[in-house]
Ligand SMILES: Cc1ncc(C[n+]2csc(CCOP(=O)(O)OP(=O)(O)O)c2C)c(N)n1
């Protein structure tokens with residue numbers, strides 16, 4: 240294990256080797272990060288206004304999400320932990336599908352059957368999230384092994400939180416991955432907290448990256464609030480996996496700036512001073528300072544971009560708010576080829592109640608029995 244990889248200091252000064260990226264590429268990373276920040280704020284307001292049910296924010300994690308996504312090819316796979324929706328946007332999840340999933344409406348590709356804020360996108364090899372901590376790790380390793388057996392030129396990027404390192408899936412997943420030398424990169428987003436359990440109390444190991452040694456793979460620590468460092472570390476780990484050398488564990492040290500979710504009040508279990516410490520290390524401000532020093536972000540340009548992003552997001556919100564909900568009938572569809580009699584009976588009884596309450600909508604007709 241080497242020292243934590245860092246390219247930009249918290250004030251944006253360059254302290255490591257800059258990657259060979261064009262100005263347009265550098266700015267693209269920024270636009271993605273800012274879009275995630277603006278979108279997060281907007282979604283939280285919708286939740287507070289009672290228009291959507293639940294939000295798990297990624298404020299503070301923008302560099303980790305964008306830097307990791309930027310290192311993957313479109314044909315690679317991304318297995319999400321609890322906060323990789325923004326990374327999926329970078330890889331092609333349409334904003335309209337993102338917002339539809341927040342509303343769980345009829346445009347939601349999960350057909351409203353997931354909790355909201357649990358994305359999936361077939362087009363960019365992004366399987367549906369599971370809130371059950373750590374399950375994506377073994378699923379991703381199995382899929383990576385399948386890719387290896389089939390001789391596919393793809394890498395599986397398997398994301399998890401610091402809390403997930405205590406799950407059964409972490410041990411079984413990393414163990415099998417090491418033994419089978421699968422083309423995978425494990426990305427541990429150490430954001431300081433697993434709900435109210437502090438990351439320092441999650442393990443007695445000297446670091447999360449140190450755990451890699453036991454599975455026969457390298458463990459790399461990265462400043463997760465430094466988008467260029469994240470991109471660099473991920474690019475190297477992805478290249479290693481692609482060339483058949485096996486998996487790595489990349490640990491991104493970052494911070495969850497807001498609550499665990501819209502249902503949480505973090506002031507109950509953590510100090511304001513800790514949040515202030517990380518506010519000074521804001522991934523966006525750091526990168527903005529770097530871009531400004533290179534003449535790539537002039538006065539007022541951030542605000543103008545923010546306005547454009549807000550307008551784009553608002554237009555999508557209006558569109559999705561107007562979309563039909565999933566028909567109630569879809570509750571019992573898609574499991575059996577034909578809806579069996581016991582479910583038809585249950586649905587018809589349920590429909591009577593929904594009709595009395597005025598909650599039945601178009602397409603909710605009773606089944607003929
Ligand atoms: C198997 C399992 N145990 C417990 C929970 C309850 N739970 C939901 S999120 C969470 C903490 C996750 O923390 P971390 O992995 O660090 O991810 P983060 O929320 O910080 O992104 C827990 C314990 C769960 N969803 N699944």
Ligand SMILES: [Mg+2]
Nearest residue numbers: 400401432433
């Ligand atoms: Mg965490």
